[in-house]
Amino acid sequence: MRNEQPNRFTIKKMDESRGHCDCCGRDSRSVAGLVYDQGNAAAAYWIHWTEGHLSDIGANLDLVLGEWGEGTSPADRYAISMVHRQQADGTPALMVIDAHGRPAANGNLASTAMRRDDVIGTPLAAQVFALTDAIYEQDDRFF
Numbered sequence: 001m002r003n004e005q006p007n008r009f010t011i012k013k014m015d016e017s018r019g020h021c022d023c024c025g026r027d028s029r030s031v032a033g034l035v036y037d038q039g040n041a042a043a044a045y046w047i048h049w050t051e052g053h054l055s056d057i058g059a060n061l062d063l064v065l066g067e068w069g070e071g072t073s074p075a076d077r078y079a080i081s082m083v084h085r086q087q088a089d090g091t092p093a094l095m096v097i098d099a100h101g102r103p104a105a106n107g108n109l110a111s112t113a114m115r116r117d118d119v120i121g122t123p124l125a126a127q128v129f130a131l132t133d134a135i136y137e138q139d140d141r142f143f
């Protein structure tokens, strides 16, 4: 699953918070961070999960990609959402879902919400999975 080559992406950990799952009250966690592509901001991400729910509901992983920095606006960025789910054999599965309705797509950071079909089967998919690999490898808050 992991990329054999050194990953060109580096991450910077940002906010994190704790809460409780609405359905069962178990501890839930949210962590956020930034991904840099060779030193330039490439994406922001948020991961939200509840302990004990990784194999059923799974973890939400939301990305906002595009242009960042001075002179850019939400119109320059787009949201992509995924669900990370632990399968019965212990391996994780990552599924791109419709980003509409996800907090990352509320318009404050990104004007465009991508659907699964906007990502899967396009060159964007490889970039998204490389970014995600970097997050998994470098953000030790998510297991």
Ligand SMILES: [Zn+2]
Binding pocket: 021, 022, 023, 024, 025, 026, 050, 053
């Ligand atoms: Zn629950």
